[in-house]
């Protein structure tokens with residue numbers, strides 16, 4: 001059995017979290033290497049693209065969160081074998097990535113500048129992405145995005161919508177997802193209660 005080490009930030013979210021859940025669902029023991037932001041800034045230039053997550057497989061580092069989601073998803077039975085369903089899954093993974101890229105630059109802003117940037121995001125890209133993702137959920141049958149069941153696309157979306165609904169992102173109303181895309185809010189609760197997701201969080205206690 002290969003040795004796995006996942007390096008990501010020390011919080012239960014972001015680009016690393018779906019990979020952690022999927023590794024656990026695959027029954028793969030892994031070293032969950034969680035860094036503080038200060039620890040990351042000391043070692044960021046030692047990572048291939050100056051960013052996380054990084055998955056080491058028998059000591060060989062691999063990056064890019066969606067590629068890692070697909071790889072671990074295949075090991076966990078959480079990535080479709082059918083080419084069209086895999087495409088549907090990938091579309092969601094990449095849309096989530098685009099949304100993260102648009103939220104990212106607002107970190108580091110403060111005060112009025114932050115308020116304006118976040119409000120623009122809420123009215124603009126965030127609304128576009130939430131509505132678009134809801135359409136993709138409808139295409140998948142309403143409960144999951146692809147394959148009539150849980151895939152890494154659901155895990156990545158669950159992590160994102162849980163965060164958006166948490167009220168911890170300044171100037172992003174906690175009821176935005178519910179108001180714009182109620183199907184996505186239901187989806188977040190559905191995925192949260194999936195036995196594989198529950199088992200992962202039980203393992204963290």
Ligand SMILES: N[C@@H](CCC(=O)N[C@@H](CS)C(=O)NCC(=O)O)C(=O)O
Pocket residue numbers: 014015016044050051052053063064065066097
């Ligand atoms: N395309 C990369 C993006 C990785 C990325 O931007 N990661 C963020 C954390 S979620 C990061 O390491 N940011 C630190 C920095 O850019 O200094 C991926 O999907 O893995």
